[in-house]
Amino acid sequence: MDWKFISLNIIGLGRAEKARAVRLLRNRKKPQMMFLQETKVTEFSNVLLRRLGVIQNQKIAFSPSVGSAGGILSVWDTNFFSVVEIYTLRNFVAVLGNIQNYEKVVGFLNVYGPSTEAEKREFFRELSVFLGSHNATWCVGGDFNAFLFVEEKIGYSWNMASTNLFRTFIQNTQLADLHLNGEAFTWSNNKEPPTFIRLDRFLVSHDFLAKFPCLNQNILAKSISDHNPISLENDGVNWGAKPFKLYNYLMEEERFVDLVTTAMSKPNSRRTKQGLFGKLKGLKGDIKTWSLDKRGT
Structure with missing residues (x-):
């Protein structure tokens, strides 16, 4: 089964060119699942959904922005995924259901982590509790607003506290962090001197990886956001057993x-x-x- 998921922090969908950029990306890549973060939208009208390229056989779940801050949107193809439950919280949107030829419940969780350090401990705790409270095969993606390794940041203002929280979260939930093909960073501040960070990624549970052993995570070309889109693809090429990873x-x-x-x-x-x-x-x-x-x- 070949499929493709895409995640992007769009930094607002208020301008027509932002919606057009999302639609062009969707038309070009044709993802079965798309995660958008920082939509800055409180309600998705039919007009806006058409501008985003959401068609008849696709469904959505979203967490509204608070004023002009935040906002999360998940879009999926109903021919690929049939939803049973939807959870919408401030920092993540989770959809649980079934995919073809797989008997287990699968959960897709779209994350937009808080940018302030004071909120990150509670965010990772809440996320960990949520994952642990549902018996599902997980695929988690989005903008975590945190990085895992020192190699994933170039610039000033190092804060290892959030890095350690992120590491502990992955250790406790036993999610697999997949290699990112292409560039090493997904966000830059476009200033001099520049700061580069990998804020965006997909994480999967080991049973998800066992079901789809042909996973590739790739960085895509940047367009209208200062974040690069990332894709998670099951490309039909099995490179053999995944190596044991030790952080x-x-x-x-x-x-x-x-x-x-x-x-x-x-x-x-x-x-x-x-x-x-x-x-x-x-x-x-x-x-x-x-x-x-x-x-x-």
Whole structure:
């Protein structure tokens, strides 16, 4: 099954050229799911939806802006996804339902994280609780207004507090952060000296990744927003099993070195005799178990 999702912080849909840019992007890429953030729209009329290129077999869910701030819009193709539940909160819109030839409930969550540091702790807590309270296969995308690694920002005003919150959120929810093909950053302030940050991304649960092993996350050309659109595509090319990913920051956690030392010191089973490969395979399982156990700490 080939499909494409697109996410974009549009920074307002009030001007006709913004709606036209979205429609052109939709017509060119033909996504089955589209996430827009910072719409600055309180209500979506039929006229505005036509300007955005939303056609008859597509449905929407949105969180209205508060005055001229915020606003989230999700658009999906009903031939691809059948919605059962919709949740609209200030910082995210979630739609849960079914996709073809997949028996599990799938959730698509469109995120627009707060820009102020004081609100980010509650935002990630609320998001984590919401994901944990629904038995679904998850695809989460949007503008998190936070970055994961030091390599994802060039410029001034470093604040590692929000980075650590974001890292903890991903560790607790066990979402997979996919490699971004193309440029390394999704936003710039267009000033001198410039600041570049990766604020936008898709995160998926491991069962979503198992269902769609051909995922590619790509950065698209910037047009009328200072954010680049990003796409998540299932392109039909299976490159094999996904590698086990270990984030560097996990190695800074207390007791991690002891965990590795203990796992590598275990004697091999006489029945398997897999040598180093067996030890590494066992270590992988121990790390996953340890990471899950840390949710409650």
